Amino acid sequence: xxxxxxxVIDTGGTFNKYYDPVKGxxxxxxxxxxVETIARRAHIAIEHIRMIGKDSLHIDSQDRLELLAxxxxxxxxxxxxxxxxxxxxxxxxxxxxxxLDKQIVFTGAMYPWRISxxxxxxxxxxxxxxxxxxxxxxxxxxxxxxxxxxxxLIKDKEAAVFKKVKID
Numbered sequence: 782x783x784x785x786x787x788x789v790i791d792t793g794g795t796f797n798k799y800y801d802p803v804k805g806x807x808x809x810x811x812x813x814x815x816v817e818t819i820a821r822r823a824h825i826a827i828e829h830i831r832m833i834g835k836d837s838l839h840i841d842s843q844d845r846l847e848l849l850a851x852x853x854x855x856x857x858x859x860x861x862x863x864x865x866x867x868x869x870x871x872x873x874x875x876x877x878x879x880x881l882d883k884q885i886v887f888t889g890a891m892y893p894w895r896i897s898x899x900x901x902x903x904x905x906x907x908x909x910x911x912x913x914x915x916x917x918x919x920x921x922x923x924x925x926x927x928x929x930x931x932x933x934l935i936k937d938k939e940a941a942v943f944k945k946v947k948i949d
Contacts, residue, residue: 785826787912788857790848791816792833792840792872794865796901798893807893809834815894816863819905827909828857837865837872837889845875852881859884859912861923863905866891866936866943869922873931877920886911887931888923891941900925 791797791813798807813831820827832851833844852860864872866889873887888908894901908923922934924943937944 785828786857786859787827787909788855788860789816789820789827789829789863790851790860791829791831791863792837792844792848792865793835794837794863794889795893796863796865796888796890796905797834798836799895800893809836810895815901816905819894819898819902820909823902823906823909825906825909827861835865837868840865840868840872845872848872849876849879849881852876852883852885853879855883857883858918860886861905861908861912862887864889866924870931870935873920873922877931882918884912884916884918884921886921886923886928 793809797810797815799810801808811834816829864887869887876885886908888904890901890904892900904924911923911928920931921928922931927934927945929945933945934943935946
């Protein structure tokens with residue numbers, strides 16, 4: 782039974798990274814604390830699951846198939862996918878090609894929530910608001926103040942921001 786109208790699938794990515802002083806590197810939080818903390822502080826009711834738990838550079842076709850299978854079985858019509866920004870486009874394209882009759886909104890962050898929370902909070906709440914107040918089905922990206930179909934909002938690595946692109 783659904784408890785909320787929006788499912789959040791957390792796949793990992795920079796959004797969930799933290800600095801591990803023992804390893805001396807950024808690691809992905811296996812518990813997905815960022816999403817739950819943001820939702821709680823913003824008084825947002827979500828159903829949250831954690832799957833994959835990888836930097837998006839390591840997400841492969843098997844991971845995308847697992848994500849697709851979960852979404853296909855899910856009773857939710859609206860879903861936010863927290864995903865790393867490096868391969869967000871590829872995962873969004875994969876889900877779009879599956880032609881699910883759902884609204885799927887990808888979001889993430891260029892900077893880890895635990896290091897600089899503002900971007901992650903803004904991107905997540907933007908994705909949530911889009912889902913809450915828009916019923917358009919399809920695959921979207923919500924990043925840096927914009928929500929657009931996944932193929933119209935692309936990562937500009939040099940500027941470290943997602944930008945709208947024109948499609949002729």
